[in-house]
Amino acid sequence: xxxPDDPDDDAGFIPPLPQDDRLWRHPSEVDGPHSLAxxxxxxxxxxxxxxxxxxxxIAIGTGIAAFGTFHSSGATHDGTAVASGPASHDxxxxxxxxxxxxxxxxxxDGPTVVTMTTGLMIRPDGHVITASDPLHDxxxxxxxxxxxxxxxxxxxxxDPSDDIxxxxxxxxxxxxxxxxxxxxxxxxxAVYVIGRIETDRRSWVASAVFQSSGQRIDAxxxxxxxxxxxxxxxxxxPTPSAVLCTRAGAVIGLLTxxxxxxxxxxxxxxxxxxxxxxxxxxxxxxxxAWATHVADDIIATGVVHRAWLGIIxxxxxxxxxxxxxxxxxxxxxxxxxVSGDLITALGKIPVHNSSDLVVALRxxxxxxxxxxxxxxxxxxxxxKVRLTDRT
Numbered sequence: 001x002x003x004p005d006d007p008d009d010d011a012g013f014i015p016p017l018p019q020d021d022r023l024w025r026h027p028s029e030v031d032g033p034h035s036l037a038x039x040x041x042x043x044x045x046x047x048x049x050x051x052x053x054x055x056x057x058i059a060i061g062t063g064i065a066a067f068g069t070f071h072s073s074g075a076t077h078d079g080t081a082v083a084s085g086p087a088s089h090d091x092x093x094x095x096x097x098x099x100x101x102x103x104x105x106x107x108x109d110g111p112t113v114v115t116m117t118t119g120l121m122i123r124p125d126g127h128v129i130t131a132s133d134p135l136h137d138x139x140x141x142x143x144x145x146x147x148x149x150x151x152x153x154x155x156x157x158x159d160p161s162d163d164i165x166x167x168x169x170x171x172x173x174x175x176x177x178x179x180x181x182x183x184x185x186x187x188x189x190a191v192y193v194i195g196r197i198e199t200d201r202r203s204w205v206a207s208a209v210f211q212s213s214g215q216r217i218d219a220x221x222x223x224x225x226x227x228x229x230x231x232x233x234x235x236x237x238p239t240p241s242a243v244l245c246t247r248a249g250a251v252i253g254l255l256t257x258x259x260x261x262x263x264x265x266x267x268x269x270x271x272x273x274x275x276x277x278x279x280x281x282x283x284x285x286x287x288x289a290w291a292t293h294v295a296d297d298i299i300a301t302g303v304v305h306r307a308w309l310g311i312i313x314x315x316x317x318x319x320x321x322x323x324x325x326x327x328x329x330x331x332x333x334x335x336x337x338v339s340g341d342l343i344t345a346l347g348k349i350p351v352h353n354s355s356d357l358v359v360a361l362r363x364x365x366x367x368x369x370x371x372x373x374x375x376x377x378x379x380x381x382x383x384k385v386r387l388t389d390r391t
Contacts, residue, residue, distance in 0.1 A: 084200055086235050087192060087207040095249035100203045101175035102251075103243055105144040105196035106130055106153070106167070111137050117239040118195040119143065119167070120254060122292055124174045126151070129295050131241035131257035132158035132165035143169050146201055157298035162225060163256045164291050166298045177243075179288055180250030182229070185210050191231055193255065193283070195242035208233045208244070208283070216355040217260040217284050227359045229253045229287055232280040244285045253285030260284060290362070307364040308390035309372075311337065313354040320344045320375070321357040335385040337374065344380075345373035361387075 079088030082096045102121040106128070107114060119130035128143060135141070141153040151169035158165040185191070188209060195204040208231040215228040229244065229252065240257035260282070297304045310330020313321040320342040326333045337343075343351050346360040347370045364370055366389035373382045 079202065079205075082202055083205045084197075084202045085195075085204040085206050087205045088202075090207055091192060091205060091247065091249065095247070096203055096205075098175075099177055099194065099243075099245065099249040099251075100146045102177040103146070103194050103196055103203055104128055105198070106134075107142040107144070107198075108134050108138045109140040109142075110134075111139065115240065116196075116198050117257070118237075118242045120243050120251065121174050121176055122295055123299075124172060124176060126169040126171040126174060127156070127295065127299060128153070128167050128169070129254060129291055130165050130167065131163050131255070132160055133163055133257045134240050135165045135167070141167060143167070144196075144201075145174075146203070148201060157302050157304075159294045159298065159304045161223065161304075162286055162290070162294060163258055164254070164286060164294045166295045177245075177251045178249060179292075180246050180248075180252040182213055182252050182287055182289070185246065185252065187212060190247060191252070192245050192247065193231075193233060193237050193242045194245055195237050195239045197238045204238055206233055206235045206237065209280070211282065213287065214359075215284060216353075217258075219258040220261045221258065223258070224355075225256065225258070225284070225286075226355045227287065227290065227362075228256070229285040230282050231285070233283050234280050236281070237283070251288050253287055254291045255283055255285045258284075293362075303391050305366065306390045307361050307366055307368060307387040309357075309361060309385065309387060313343065313357060315353040315355075316342055319352050321351050321354040323374075331385045331387055335372065335383045337372065337383065337385075338376075340376070342375040343372060344375060345371075347371055365389075 079085060080093070082093055082100065083089075083091065104119045104121055106117045106119045108117065115134045117130055117134050119128040121127070122129050135155055135158060138155065141155070142150055143153045144150045151171060153167040153169045156166040156168050191208050191210045193206045193208055197204050211230040211232055213227065213229050215230045217225050217228055219225060231244065237255065242255040243251055244253035244255060245251045294304050308331065310327040310332045311323050312325045313323050316322040323332075323337060323339050323341045323343065325339055326337055343357060345351055346357060347364075349356075349360040349363070351357050351360060364387055366387060369384055369386050371382055372385050373380065375381070
């Protein structure tokens, strides 16, 4: 059935009352131009007031929405009030409050470029450790603390073999970090990389997966680094160096600025693939124990002192450090070691490869007498070696 053409003709329609019986009249029904103008003025006033109220409501609503968007954006994309980065919410404010003052921003004005990196305050008197490579040929160095204060810094000394540098600022009463126990961390544990970036005073935080310690890396520049900490990250740190810590904020390492061409360790070989995601890459760090040991030596004497045996060795297929050559008049030559000998222990420390030998020597100083166990032509023997200072 078709709809009716005029709904007003439907049943129930009530015709309008006569003009004299209505409580309201259209202005056109009132005699006189003055009455019509008054009606128009009243209608115009009502329309203007309505428009003003509508605009006011829209403005207030837009402002609230904009504030909410800004606030939400700051929390979601920029992190928290004390941290930025992909894992800014993973560490508590208390942890960041205790660690952030020790993590500093370092601006290095080099011969051709300005480099930004991260350092760690290790003494309340202003001594900072960082990667040594970015410090090379620096014309000026500026250290900026988490509270915005900036200081000119001087280079105290560097250890190029381990990519560790020490700089100093004229300040006192500065906060230093809690040092963690590396032996308490297991493969697969969550660790965190803390850095500083140019445009933000907050700590930059990224999560990582601890792979192993005792790692040897052969860097792209031809150097080798020993006893390194390997961790897998999905995000590249924003600076050449950064700080590695636990969830509790205890520092366990200082990231090197060098890129690894290859790395070797038994622990890494046995690491299950489920510990890392396909997009992850490996970052390497000196242990904080070794970094601070080097720094203490540099601060005290200006250089790093290492015990020297006087050989060049390589990894043996069956384990041990195979001597390739012996330096003339070195402690090894004086003790009777020759090319082809296979070193299996230094003192009571087992030597499974040439990297183990390098790390074992770190436990001794010049003039220490240490027993060297070795194999020659299949026979096991030992000799006493008096170490000297490689420096």
